[in-house]
Amino acid sequence: MRIGVLALQGGFIEHIQMLRSLQADAFEIRRKEDLEGAMDGLILPGGESTVMGKLLADLGMTERLQGRIAGGGLPVLGTCAGMILLAREITGPGAAYLGAISIEVRRNAYGRQLGSFHTEAPFKGIGPVPMTFIRAPWIERAAPEVEILARVDGRPVAARQENALVTSFHPELTTDNRVHRFFIDIICRKRKTP
Numbered sequence: 001m002r003i004g005v006l007a008l009q010g011g012f013i014e015h016i017q018m019l020r021s022l023q024a025d026a027f028e029i030r031r032k033e034d035l036e037g038a039m040d041g042l043i044l045p046g047g048e049s050t051v052m053g054k055l056l057a058d059l060g061m062t063e064r065l066q067g068r069i070a071g072g073g074l075p076v077l078g079t080c081a082g083m084i085l086l087a088r089e090i091t092g093p094g095a096a097y098l099g100a101i102s103i104e105v106r107r108n109a110y111g112r113q114l115g116s117f118h119t120e121a122p123f124k125g126i127g128p129v130p131m132t133f134i135r136a137p138w139i140e141r142a143a144p145e146v147e148i149l150a151r152v153d154g155r156p157v158a159a160r161q162e163n164a165l166v167t168s169f170h171p172e173l174t175t176d177n178r179v180h181r182f183f184i185d186i187i188c189r190k191r192k193t194p
């Protein structure tokens with residue numbers, strides 16, 4: 001199984017290590033050409049969404065990515081800034097980036113300074129999961145077709161719509177690999193249903 005990890009900026013290395021520990025063939029995506037090869041799934045990591053969004057546009061990658069993900073296409077996991085890149089709407093000023101999942105996200109929702117914390121909360125289909133938040137967004141609103149998978153203090157922090165899975169937190173920063181396994185299961189199920 002080949003899974004690409006967007007490696008323009010941010011915490012991509014930990015995702016690659018996590019995927020390799022699960023026997024997946026993980027590779028870095030740095031240029032437009034890297035989006036053309038065979039790929040079973042894609043991860044958009046945490047980092048700074050404004051920087052990553054600008055780099056995607058400058059490198060001419062935005063439309064190609066949208067095209068591959070749209071309409072139940074390429075399975076994609078977005079964590080933290082990756083979730084912001086995938087959202088259809090961002091609270092406040094500023095346009096959305098890829099618009100691949102029908103959620104509105106609030107950037108730096110927990111505050112900029114005291115915004116980093118660790119907790120544990122139930123994740124639908126997995127059980128209690130350790131969650132590390134770093135200046136994280138939360139999901140402000142979600143369309144009915146979006147399934148909310150986890151909440152912290154009543155705020156949705158993980159969701160799925162078809163092939164798109166998003167988390168506010170950083171599953172790659174713990175030793176618990178079950179969120180990545182959950183993503184790999186989505187890929188496997190998709191391969192079986194043409």
Ligand code: GLN
Pocket residue numbers: 045046047048049050079080081082084107108134135136137
């Ligand atoms: N605050 C960052 C943003 O708005 C996200 C932080 C993260 O990915 N850890 O892009």
